[in-house]
Amino acid sequence: MSYDKIEVPDDGAKITLKEGTDDELEVPDNPIIPIIYGDGVGSDVGPAAQTVLDAAAKATGREIHWMRVYAGESARETYDENLPDETVEAIKEHRVAIKGPLTTPVGAGFRSLNVGLRKLLDLYANVRPTYHLDGVPSPVKEPEKMDMVTFRENTEDVYAGIEWEAGTDEVEQVKAFVEDEMGADGVIHDGPVGIGVKPITEFGTKRLVRRAIDYALEHDRDSVTLVHKGNIMKFTEGQFRDWGYEVADEEYGDEVITEDTLWEERDGEMPDDAVVVNDRIADNMLQQILTRTDQYDVVATMNLNGDYMSDACGAQIGGLGIAPGANFGDGRLLAEPVHGSAPKYEGQDKVNPTAMILSGRIMLEYMGWDDAADLVRDAVEATIVDGLVTYDLERQLDDAEKLATSEFADAVVENIETLS
């Protein structure tokens, strides 16, 4: 396929699906990978991540051929729109891509481009691994206890974008419908109101929970915890829990058990030979990740809970400068850091590129380049242990040296060269 404004590298090859599968990739040693730098600090962390991922690929005998694609500010400059069709097409066609953060205006203005991209590409699982790297300062006493992977449903919930603005005819119609025809009279206060809808489907829930259980089985994890607020939102979040248990009960045989006994009763041990699926109410879960951190392993939850929870987990392992993420669909991945565009630091070569680099690590793992992925993790850790860090970590450490974004990336590359 040719594009209007995207330059396709001459000598790279496309990542494709293995014949007869809808989720397994055939990855050449010279793949073309689309990259969106994104807004704000994206133009700092994007190139820094490229430098590190290039070095890891080279050290393991491969070469990435980057293809710049555009969304947000850069797309407005190039195309006069926020999310050009050819950006979406290029990511669809090349299957694996990485992006920096994109700014979303609060209240008025355009809808979130991140939400748009996830929907258009049907990237239904937002996956956020949170693990602690040696040397990273943390607000908790034992950050090494955190080793969790959150699977957040990406296409439904109150994030689905089905909402009506106060003062419009539409919102008044919806209000009249729920009051007059659906029996919710007297629930909504008089006066201006905004209304949103929270769809949670069996299809959306089951494919997300399936993905989380598959991950737990493939990566030798002990448990998958379904996190919900089903005690209050019985027909949406409660149903998520029930459908989640149905997947566990009906699709995995002896490999998965849905028994839930207390951690103490098990003396901290989970059965070796099966993944335990259990559930927790979301507010309880937010305290348990602090008080019983090592009890949790893989988590499957809905869009809003997942958004809050993964930032809270991220704080325990060093904050937004560190926390990586990726969005998965069937046979498709878009890696992206958890953090936003931090506009006040734009163009200062200042912020921490680790989150973007480690998002790239998830991408390498998905491509089957585990050796390169491990090298990236080890080199980032070695750099931080050496006390070479960006401003966000330096302000929390004694005797560390403050590096710019690009200098940190160069230091990681040196460690890749030393370690390989």
Ligand code: NAP
């Ligand atoms: P943010 O951009 O994540 O920044 C909040 C704070 O987090 C920063 O001021 C900084 O804290 C710290 N931080 C973020 N990235 C960092 C990094 N790489 N290294 C070190 N510290 C980092 O959150 P926001 O200000 O709420 O959001 C700004 C815009 O980004 C909004 O438009 C929002 O919608 C968007 N956003 C996009 C995505 C995405 O594209 N996936 C995700 C979240 C938010 P200190 O100043 O305390 O050092």
